[in-house]
Each structure stands twice: as structure tokens, then as C-alpha cells.
Amino acid sequence: MRVRFWLALWTGKIVGLIIKVLGKKGTTFPGVIARKIYPDIIKLLALSFKEGTIIITGTNGKTTTNNLLASVLKTAGLEVAFNREGANMLTGITGALLQFTSFSGKSKADILLLEVDEATVPGLCQQLTPRLAVVTNFFRDQLDRYGELDTTINLVKEALPDDTQLILNADDPLVAQIGIGKEEVYYYGVQSLPSSKKESSETREGRYCAKCGQELTYTLFHYGQLGVYKCPFCGFQRPDPYIEAKDINQGEQGISFWVDREYHIPLIGSYNLYNALAAFCAADRIGIAREDIGRGLQIFISDAGRMEQFTLPGYKLTLTLVKNPTGFDQVIKTLAEIDKPLHLLIAINDLAADGRDISWLWDVDFETLAEKRADIHQLLCSGLRAEDMALRLKYAGFTEDKIIIEKSLAQAVDKLGEYQKMDKDAVFILPTYTALFPLRDILVTKRIPDSRVKGESA
Numbered sequence: 001m002r003v004r005f006w007l008a009l010w011t012g013k014i015v016g017l018i019i020k021v022l023g024k025k026g027t028t029f030p031g032v033i034a035r036k037i038y039p040d041i042i043k044l045l046a047l048s049f050k051e052g053t054i055i056i057t058g059t060n061g062k063t064t065t066n067n068l069l070a071s072v073l074k075t076a077g078l079e080v081a082f083n084r085e086g087a088n089m090l091t092g093i094t095g096a097l098l099q100f101t102s103f104s105g106k107s108k109a110d111i112l113l114l115e116v117d118e119a120t121v122p123g124l125c126q127q128l129t130p131r132l133a134v135v136t137n138f139f140r141d142q143l144d145r146y147g148e149l150d151t152t153i154n155l156v157k158e159a160l161p162d163d164t165q166l167i168l169n170a171d172d173p174l175v176a177q178i179g180i181g182k183e184e185v186y187y188y189g190v191q192s193l194p195s196s197k198k199e200s201s202e203t204r205e206g207r208y209c210a211k212c213g214q215e216l217t218y219t220l221f222h223y224g225q226l227g228v229y230k231c232p233f234c235g236f237q238r239p240d241p242y243i244e245a246k247d248i249n250q251g252e253q254g255i256s257f258w259v260d261r262e263y264h265i266p267l268i269g270s271y272n273l274y275n276a277l278a279a280f281c282a283a284d285r286i287g288i289a290r291e292d293i294g295r296g297l298q299i300f301i302s303d304a305g306r307m308e309q310f311t312l313p314g315y316k317l318t319l320t321l322v323k324n325p326t327g328f329d330q331v332i333k334t335l336a337e338i339d340k341p342l343h344l345l346i347a348i349n350d351l352a353a354d355g356r357d358i359s360w361l362w363d364v365d366f367e368t369l370a371e372k373r374a375d376i377h378q379l380l381c382s383g384l385r386a387e388d389m390a391l392r393l394k395y396a397g398f399t400e401d402k403i404i405i406e407k408s409l410a411q412a413v414d415k416l417g418e419y420q421k422m423d424k425d426a427v428f429i430l431p432t433y434t435a436l437f438p439l440r441d442i443l444v445t446k447r448i449p450d451s452r453v454k455g456e457s458a
Contacts, residue, residue: 013103031090042127050111051078055133057118058135062115066113067304068296072292074296075296080109130160137224138153139324149205156178165186167282186243194250207225209236212234212236223329242281243281269331270330305319307320311447318427318429323354343428344376347432348384350384351384382435429443
């Protein structure tokens, strides 16, 4: 057994080095090789992190929450190992562990942070017991892969060990239910968002009580099923948060909020506030000082295509992943509030990692964008399903003269830059998962050198 472990470790690391020398990227392939040689390699590699393992799962926000938490822990002086770019299945997690483990089998970091695909949580928890498990939210996503949402929630709920501390979103009833009957549970949430309403017509998942099956009532809606809820029959309700954000303000430079004092994140979008609160709560529970939490959130630089900023010749743009109706709707809400004319490039693929079924595009509220933003100059549709995206935009109410189909990602980026007044406008590229990194590679080659804020590291 030990011979196979060492063979898996050394082979995986050598393959990773070869990939790096060849100028390629990716941690998944070394992980594939290592797991074929020794399937339980994660179990042994994870043991060497003296501060244990924190896992982050849920539908939306895993990568950003993971990276925010990494920023906080680094600010506090910890050496952090994490799957930065979101390779969140067992092979990608193994590859990340190989990167942060020496040839002698010793870890190169103090603590292990792992973004984990929801369906991967059971397999991972068979190999390690997380110190903390953070759950962000649950929304419909890739039904052709995950099945119904209840199935996903039960997979996560049943897999989490009893002695793992849970960091749960109090405002999402689907997440909060995981804490029922558990002892070590810490909730985070918001008192109210600037966009919160007493009534909502949005599609929401958590309509019915997880305990008794009756319909929940809401006194405040934040977005989707997130809000202040209660079951009038059995008493299940939004739990009191351990970390609760108040006095929330959002501007072009980011979001400020109050917990015990004012904090700031250089990100926009209410969903990113929840990501920051999840990281805040997790960091607090492992003993990080509030001053370090504040600094770590403040200096965070978004990357991996989650509100990532690029400066290209003549203009700036933002690259952000879209992958399901609720996440896309939150991006649309953010776009609707920007006080500048807009240019959009939307790249839709239907490969396995995206989900083969793209009917979810018809659940996205593009109509709101069409109604509120008559000043959209370009709507470029790209990717394997560019025509489907263009059709959806036409039915949402956009005029055909604004919709451009360009299936080539590289040529779509070139067309995006042809408009002469881009320097005064807001430019966003919105790709699904398998279009994200090809687009990012294109942008990296085009961006002005040293244009990104100092502090980014690979």
C-alpha cells in the first residue's frame, strides 16, 4: 500500500512538472494519474496539514468564497493550500494537493481550503473529515447531471461528518435545514439588502418547509429563495445569524457593510456580499482576528473569471462566470444598476461541465435587462450555442440590430473591441464554464502588461 502511495505521489508530481515545463495549465491530469495508481491518496495527503481542512460547497459562489477565505488566512500569516481556479472534483482536488505537497510527502502549507462540487462531497468526506464545511446556497443547476435539487441537498447533508463545524447561509432555507439537529452550526446572513422587497415574483427553490412540507411565508425577500422566512405550521424559520451584515452600501468600487465595525470588499453584486460573509464566518470560527479578516477582504483581487478585471488597449472589461438562472439574474441586477452604457459578450457552451441542457436560459430574466437598459450598444453572442442565446435575447425584447452572432471566441473578443467609445462604457464578458478559461486566455494575451492591481499571485 505504501509503495503505491509513493508511486502515485511521485508520478503525479512529475507529470505536473512536465505540464508546467511545456507551458500548459491544469491540475486535473496529474490528479487523474495519481488516483489511478492509489485511489486513497487524498486521505494521506490531507493528513499533513496541521490546521486541518476547510471545504466550501454549494451551487453558486464556491470559487469566490474559497479565494476570499484564502486572502483572509494569508493576511493572518497562514500558508494556504487551495484549488484556486475551481478544479473541484476528486481529480482536481488531488492535483491541487500534489502541488502543495513535497516529494517527501510533507505539506507546503498550514491549512487546506477546498472548493468542492456538491456531488463530490460524499466521495471526499470518505477520505477526510473537514474541520469546517461552508455551504453557500442551493439553486437549480445542471439538472441533467445532478438531478432534482432535493437529491443534491441530501447528498451534501448526509455526507458531512457529525464532528465537522458547519458554516451555513441563514437566509437560504435549503441551506439552513442542514443545521437541523446539529450542534456545531454557525450561520451568516444579511439584515436587509438595498434591493430587498416584501413581495417577490422571482422563481425560488425553497418554497416549502424542509421539516413539514408546508409553504414558507416571507416577511422579506433578498433574491431567489433567500430572505426572512418562517413556517407557520412547525416553526422552522430563519435562524439568528452568528455573523450578520447590516447597513449595506454598494458603489462602483465595491460593497461596504457593518458587523462589529465597517468592512469593505472590492466586489459588486449582492451575491458577492454573501460570499464575503461566508469567508468571514469561517475565518472567525478558526480564530482569525477581526482586523485580519477586514484587511483580507479589503485587499482581495478577483480572478478565475469571477468579476475579474482586465485592461485592454482603449478600454476595461469585467469577466464573470454565468452558469444557472439565479446566478445570471444576479449579474443582470448588477448590470441594471451600472450608470454607464453597456457592451456585453455572452458565450454559451453546452459541454458536459456546462450542462448539456441549455433550456435554463429561458428562466433567466433578460426581459428586465431589455426594459431597463436601452443603452446597450452591443450584444455579442458566442460559443457553441450562440444562436440559441441570440434567439433568447430577441424574445426578451432586444432589437435584432444590436444582436451579433460570432461563434468564434477570439473573433467575438475582437468585435467587442471595434466600438469606438468603449473607454467611456461598461464592458462585460459573460461565459459559461467551458468558455470561461479559453476567453480568459485570450484576454491575458491582449491586456496591457502590469494592468492588474498589484498583489495577484498564481
